[in-house]
Structure formats: structure tokens, C-alpha cells
Amino acid sequence: LSPSDFILPIFLIDGSNKKESIKSMPGVYRYTINRISQIIDKAIRNEIPMVALFPKTKNSLKNDIGSESLNENNLVCRAIIEIKKRYKNQIGIMCDVALDPYTSHGHDGLIKSNQIINDETIKVLVNQSLLQAEMGCDVLAPSDMMDGRIGKIRKALDKSNYQNVQILSYAAKYASSFYGPFRDAVGSKGSLKGDKKTYQMDFRNSDEALREVALDIKEGADMVMVKPGMPYLDIIKSVKEKFKIPVFAYQVSGEYSLISNAIQKKLVNDDVVIESLIAFKRAGANAIVSYYADRIDKILK
Ligand code: PBG
Numbered sequence: 001l002s003p004s005d006f007i008l009p010i011f012l013i014d015g016s017n018k019k020e021s022i023k024s025m026p027g028v029y030r031y032t033i034n035r036i037s038q039i040i041d042k043a044i045r046n047e048i049p050m051v052a053l054f055p056k057t058k059n060s061l062k063n064d065i066g067s068e069s070l071n072e073n074n075l076v077c078r079a080i081i082e083i084k085k086r087y088k089n090q091i092g093i094m095c096d097v098a099l100d101p102y103t104s105h106g107h108d109g110l111i112k113s114n115q116i117i118n119d120e121t122i123k124v125l126v127n128q129s130l131l132q133a134e135m136g137c138d139v140l141a142p143s144d145m146m147d148g149r150i151g152k153i154r155k156a157l158d159k160s161n162y163q164n165v166q167i168l169s170y171a172a173k174y175a176s177s178f179y180g181p182f183r184d185a186v187g188s189k190g191s192l193k194g195d196k197k198t199y200q201m202d203f204r205n206s207d208e209a210l211r212e213v214a215l216d217i218k219e220g221a222d223m224v225m226v227k228p229g230m231p232y233l234d235i236i237k238s239v240k241e242k243f244k245i246p247v248f249a250y251q252v253s254g255e256y257s258l259i260s261n262a263i264q265k266k267l268v269n270d271d272v273v274i275e276s277l278i279a280f281k282r283a284g285a286n287a288i289v290s291y292y293a294d295r296i297d298k299i300l301k
Contacts, residue, residue: 001278005287006049006289007048007288008051009053010031022181026261026264042294043293043294051093052094053076054185056075065124080095094141098142107193121144122148125142126156129153139166141168143173145173145200147215155220166222166223167221169224171225172225172235173201174203180253182253225250228252241284250288
């Protein structure tokens with residue numbers, strides 16, 4: 001396991017000179033754009049190859065169609081520009097493609113008559129992808145779980161001369177209670193109506209993960225993600241064995257929160273961190289998204 005195995009998630013907030021702690025995730029913060037150099041400088045020093053950006057959008061900017069996702073001055077767009085200006089290609093940038101940070105109902109897609117509408121949502125996701133690519137994003141990561149979006153996004157990117165922008169598909173993303181602290185971090189928790197079970201996967205299913213991955217590869221995904229991580233090591237392993245393509249794993253907020261809070265309460269010692277991360281590697285993950293990535297130097301020591 002080495003720092004180059006990691007992707008570091010960064011939470012963004014509006015304003016300036018703020019570094020805000022997140023109650024459920026001790027050790028993780030939200031940064032204003034003018035403060036992200038603090039965490040990115042260190043990531044570069046540690047040779048972390050990529051950061052993943054997640055915005056906490058002000059409630060006043062949210063609406064039922066998530067139009068802030070297409071605003072070229074939104075938090076993510078401004079952060080991409082700032083990072084590229086400051087660091088050039090010293091570190092890669094990955095951005096979620098999904099509407100949940102921007103919708104007043106907290107869902108990843110558009111809603112009509114109480115249902116998530118797949119195809120209409122994809123149209124917005126394609127535009128969100130093009131916008132983020134235009135700003136300089138290196139890897140687009142659709143985490144929305146709509147069906148058929150990878151092919152549409154790939155086609156639109158190629159047509160607009162963004163052939164080099166890669167797609168990391170959250171192909172096997174389960175409807176999970178382990179995302180709780182993340183929704184807290186990006187401020188979508190309070191607003192989320194219902195659950196995401198009509199588009200994220202049922203955790204009882206394993207073969208469905210293979211079908212989802214097969215479809216996304218066929219549509220043009222360069223890499224696929226399995227998420228959450230530790231409760232789904234079997235899925236990481238079977239996807240890796242079957243497809244032989246880069247398989248990424250996400251040690252999600254709930255996993256981080258359980259481990260970190262347990263360490264803080266001295267229920268376990270901090271060796272559980274490296275044990276949990278090695279488990280991903282052992283299962284076959286080619287990269288790990290982890291909130292521990294900013295402290296990986298100490299963890300690997
Ligand atoms: C939203 C998104 C989620 C995460 C990453 N992108 C939450 C969700 O689907 O509700 C979860 C990450 C984490 O829990 O750390 N599309």
C-alpha cells in the first residue's frame with residue numbers, strides 16, 4: 001500500500017478563510033476555496049495522485065431541478081479553476097456527476113410524480129459533465145446511478161473534444177446507510193426525502209453489480225467504483241476477477257466515522273485504520289477513496 005493508491009475527498013464551502021469541522025467525521029473538514037491549498041499542498045507532498053471535490057451548497061441555491069449544478073460559478077467549478085491555476089497537473093481532479101448537492105429534495109436525479117426520472121436526469125448530467133470538463137476536471141465520476149448515463153456522457157465529451165477526460169463510473173453503488181455522515185457533510189441530509197433505493201443497488205444483490213459494471217464498461221467507463229467499501233469486499237474481488245479493469249473502492253463516510261469515533265473513544269487502537277485499508281488492497285482495489293488519505297504519511301509509517 002502506498003500513497004499513490006489513494007484519492008483524497010475534499011469538502012468545499014462558500015466564503016473565505018474557513019476550515020469547518022464536521023461533527024460526525026472527526027478529523028475531516030470543509031474548506032473555503034482560499035483555504036484548500038492547506039490540504040492540497042500536503043497531498044502533493046505525500047504524492048497523492050488525485051483529489052475528489054464535494055460541495056456543500058447553500059440552501060438558498062438549491063431547487064427541485066438542481067440548477068446550481070450547471071452554474072459555471074458554482075463552488076466546484078471555482079475550485080477546479082483555482083486548483084488548476086495553482087498546481088497545473090501536479091494533482092488530478094475528480095468530480096462527482098450527480099445532482100444531490102444541488103437539489104432541494106436531496107436526490108441525485110429529477111423527480112416527477114414522486115419518481116426519479118432517469119432519462120431527463122441524464123440530460124442534466126451530460127451538461128454537468130461538459131461544464132466540469134470545460135473547467136479542467138480530469139476524471140468525471142458519475143455517482144448518480146441513472147441507467148445509461150455513461151454512454152451519453154462519453155459521447156458528449158468526445159463530441160466536444162474532451163476525449164482525454166476520463167470516466168470513473170460508480171457502477172456498483174449500493175443504497176447504503178453508511179453514507180449518513182457524508183450527507184451531513186454536504187448538507188443534503190435534512191432535506192433528503194425518502195431513500196435512494198429506486199436507483200442505488202439493493203445490498204442483498206451481488207450479481208447485479210456485475211451486470212451494472214458490464215453495462216458501464218460497454219458504454220465507455222475507464223474505471224469502475226464499488227461503494228461502500230469494507231462491507232462490500234466480496235464485490236470488489238468479483239468485479240476485479242471478472243473484468244480485469246481498474247476497480248476503485250470507496251471507504252465511505254460511515255466507515256470512516258465508525259472507525260474514527262471508535263478510536264477516539266479508545267474502543268479500538270488506531271492500527272484498525274491500516275488494517276481496513278490493506279483489506280481493500282487485498283480484495284483487489286486499484287485505488288481507494290478515503291478520508292484518511294490526507295494523513296496517509298503517518299498511517300503508512
Ligand atoms: C452523492 C454521493 C454520495 C457519496 C458520494 N457521492 C452519497 C449518496 O449517494 O447519498 C457518499 C460518500 C460517502 O458516504 O463518503 N451522489
